[in-house]
Amino acid sequence: MTELPTIKPFFADKQALVQEILGRYPEYGRRSALMPLLWEVQRAERHISLARQAEIAEILGLTLTEVKAVLSFYSTYHEQPVGQYHLQVCATLPCSLAGADELYDFLVEELGIVNGETDRAGRFSLQKVECLGSCTTAPVIQVNDTYYERVTRSRCKQLLAALRQGVLPEPWRERGGDSEGAATSSSGGDL
Amino acid sequence: MNEAVKEGIKPITSRHDPRFEVTLYRHVGVAGSHTLAFYLAHGGYQAAQKALAIKPGEVISEVKTSGLRGRGGAGFPAGVKWSFMPPVDGRQRFIVCNADESEPGSCKDRYLMEDDPHQLIEGMLIAGYAIQATLGVIYLRGEYYHAYQRLQAAITEARQAGYLGQNALGSGFPFDLILHRGAGAYICGEETALMNSFEGLRANPRLKPPFPAQAGVYGLPTTINNVTTIASVVHIMAKGAAWFAAMGTPDSRGIHHVQLSGPFKRPGVYEVPMGISYREIIFDLGGGPTLPVKAFIPGGTSCPLFPFTDEYLDTPMEYAAVAKQGSMLGTGGIILIPEEKCLVDAMYNVVRFYGHESCGKCTPCREGIATWLPKMYQKLLKGLGEPGDLELMESMVTNMRGTAFCPLADACAMPVQASFKHFRHEYEYLITHKEPMYKRNTWWND
Numbered sequence: 001m002t003e004l005p006t007i008k009p010f011f012a013d014k015q016a017l018v019q020e021i022l023g024r025y026p027e028y029g030r031r032s033a034l035m036p037l038l039w040e041v042q043r044a045e046r047h048i049s050l051a052r053q054a055e056i057a058e059i060l061g062l063t064l065t066e067v068k069a070v071l072s073f074y075s076t077y078h079e080q081p082v083g084q085y086h087l088q089v090c091a092t093l094p095c096s097l098a099g100a101d102e103l104y105d106f107l108v109e110e111l112g113i114v115n116g117e118t119d120r121a122g123r124f125s126l127q128k129v130e131c132l133g134s135c136t137t138a139p140v141i142q143v144n145d146t147y148y149e150r151v152t153r154s155r156c157k158q159l160l161a162a163l164r165q166g167v168l169p170e171p172w173r174e175r176g177g178d179s180e181g182a183a184t185s186s187s188g189g190d191l
Numbered sequence: 192m193n194e195a196v197k198e199g200i201k202p203i204t205s206r207h208d209p210r211f212e213v214t215l216y217r218h219v220g221v222a223g224s225h226t227l228a229f230y231l232a233h234g235g236y237q238a239a240q241k242a243l244a245i246k247p248g249e250v251i252s253e254v255k256t257s258g259l260r261g262r263g264g265a266g267f268p269a270g271v272k273w274s275f276m277p278p279v280d281g282r283q284r285f286i287v288c289n290a291d292e293s294e295p296g297s298c299k300d301r302y303l304m305e306d307d308p309h310q311l312i313e314g315m316l317i318a319g320y321a322i323q324a325t326l327g328v329i330y331l332r333g334e335y336y337h338a339y340q341r342l343q344a345a346i347t348e349a350r351q352a353g354y355l356g357q358n359a360l361g362s363g364f365p366f367d368l369i370l371h372r373g374a375g376a377y378i379c380g381e382e383t384a385l386m387n388s389f390e391g392l393r394a395n396p397r398l399k400p401p402f403p404a405q406a407g408v409y410g411l412p413t414t415i416n417n418v419t420t421i422a423s424v425v426h427i428m429a430k431g432a433a434w435f436a437a438m439g440t441p442d443s444r445g446i447h448h449v450q451l452s453g454p455f456k457r458p459g460v461y462e463v464p465m466g467i468s469y470r471e472i473i474f475d476l477g478g479g480p481t482l483p484v485k486a487f488i489p490g491g492t493s494c495p496l497f498p499f500t501d502e503y504l505d506t507p508m509e510y511a512a513v514a515k516q517g518s519m520l521g522t523g524g525i526i527l528i529p530e531e532k533c534l535v536d537a538m539y540n541v542v543r544f545y546g547h548e549s550c551g552k553c554t555p556c557r558e559g560i561a562t563w564l565p566k567m568y569q570k571l572l573k574g575l576g577e578p579g580d581l582e583l584m585e586s587m588v589t590n591m592r593g594t595a596f597c598p599l600a601d602a603c604a605m606p607v608q609a610s611f612k613h614f615r616h617e618y619e620y621l622i623t624h625k626e627p628m629y630k631r632n633t634w635w636n637d
Contacts, residue, residue: 176459
């Protein structure tokens with residue numbers, strides 16, 4: 001039996017939220033609420049501790065093992081706390097062709113941490129991730145939930161400077177082709 | 192055959208054709224386009240009104256006539272898929288939208304969901320009605336948080352306006368949507384893995400048959416379509432099957448979205464008629480390469496690469512024609528590989544991706560892709576390659592073909608085989624010289 005620390009249950013004062021999440025799914029599909037419950041904890045606490053996993057298991061009538069089995073399958077759930085700013089660098093081919101490998105090396109140099117680590121102050125953590133769907137606006141860094149696209153060397157410095165000031169900048173949403181909004185009903189865009 | 196073709200009108204197969212209009216992407220990039228007010232002001236929900244006024248079977252035959260094929264990569268005829276649903280028997284039925292876009296090179300669905308969420312909701316309503324599914328699920332990859340917020344807000348708006356709910360659009364048809372976030376796993380794009388993930392299980396693919404239409408979400412009748420497929424249905428209903436079928440070729444009708452990445456002058460997402468040549472896409476739309484290029488991937492990294500030569504550039508973007516050349520049309524994610532990029536290193540990146548995303552269920556995939564193939568690439572790239580290594584790698588990928596439960600193993604094995612076919616000299620150079628033929632490793636701008 002695993003010894004779990006006694007801490008205040010996360011969902012104790014969030015019964016309305018729990019009911020809302022369970023209510024999204026049919027009665028017979030209650031287990032579908034597992035991922036959204038994990039997301040709630042992770043967004044609030046930047047990881048999902050064993051105690052929280054046990055709490056979610058209790059809510060859904062599952063075993064701790066079943067919850068952990070699902071959690072550990074996915075790359076964006078964390079069992080250890082990530083930093084206040086969790087930097088996720090896409091390393092897949094289109095980003096790599098736009099310099100993502102150098103971008104990653106630059107972040108390692110600047111932050112003093114490597115893939116999977118969090119700095120001592122708990123401010124920054126770094127994760128190499130797979131395709132983020134920003135291929136036409138590569139390279140991309142996702143900080144927590146926010147995308148920063150076309151991160152050139154100078155823009156990367158700019159982003160780090162802002163984060164070090166404790167400022168999460170507005171997302172850098174870059175576009176290209178028809179995603180720029182050039183398409184009109186009468187012509188085929190920029191042709 | 193559709194009327195336009197019967198009448199001998201030349202089908203649209205070029206963006207230069209003055210008859211071509213950007214349709215699915217018409218609101219993408221336009222300020223405020225994600226709101227219900229904007230959508231309604233631009234003809235929103237009229238296609239659903241039209242669809243819900245006719246019989247479900249008539250909607251299915253309209254989609255069949257249009258020739259629409261699945262835009263998630265596999266290209267299965269959408270209307271035919273819908274007709275696999277068993278007769279209505281009182282059990283809950285599901286329409287599921289696969290919004291787990293994560294094939295490297297692909298990003299078309301993200302913009303559709305961020306900037307035009309109501310278009311997807313309207314498509315889900317039409318698709319749900321066609322197959323008589325009163326519950327829809329949008330399975331959205333976890334990283335697309337902005338799209339999640341936009342879709343969530345749009346679903347709330349649609350419920351308040353009565354477009355979703357017990358009496359959707361006042362038609363008497365009850366329909367509601369569940370928006371479900373994934374958490375970072377490419378395998379969830381495989382439809383049976385997606386269903387397991389949605390049910391709160393580990394996302395291992397299921398054995399087929401039974402197919403989703405027989406036993407899908409919670410074991411109930413289910414149809415799963417890609418975001419772009421669902422969004423296309425809106426316009427097929429609004430403009431008619433003939434409009435859609437007048438674009439492309441007999442094998443591949445309608446429109447697709449190409450996503451241009453790598454060293455393009457004008458990278459981005461472009462809506463194009465099927466049958467357009469890769470030359471027109473790469474040079475006219477993308478503005479051509481900014482660096483000398485040796486290869487291009489035609490549809491996301493699971494599609495075998497093509498050498499950058501006339502023979503391949505002049506191939507029309509059509510399922511059959513691309514298959515004949517040894518690759519796949521895929522998601523339309525076109526990636527240029529520059530001359531100076533070590534091809535072995537580029538393929539290692541692709542293999543590493545599939546290795547990371549292997550769910551570990553089947554031995555050929557777990558041991559082959561997640562374990563030994565990346566190790567062989569590392570060995571080669573470290574200059575430790577020996578005679579016999581290439582043959583070993585070739586035998587590994589051959590043994591992966593068709594031996595795993597789901598297509599992920601093939602999605603890795605096929606591009607590797609193509610790289611051996613077209614660029615074997617770079618592998619051989621690496622083994623003989625203990626260093627890559629192309630050493631450039633700086634690609635980051637400014």
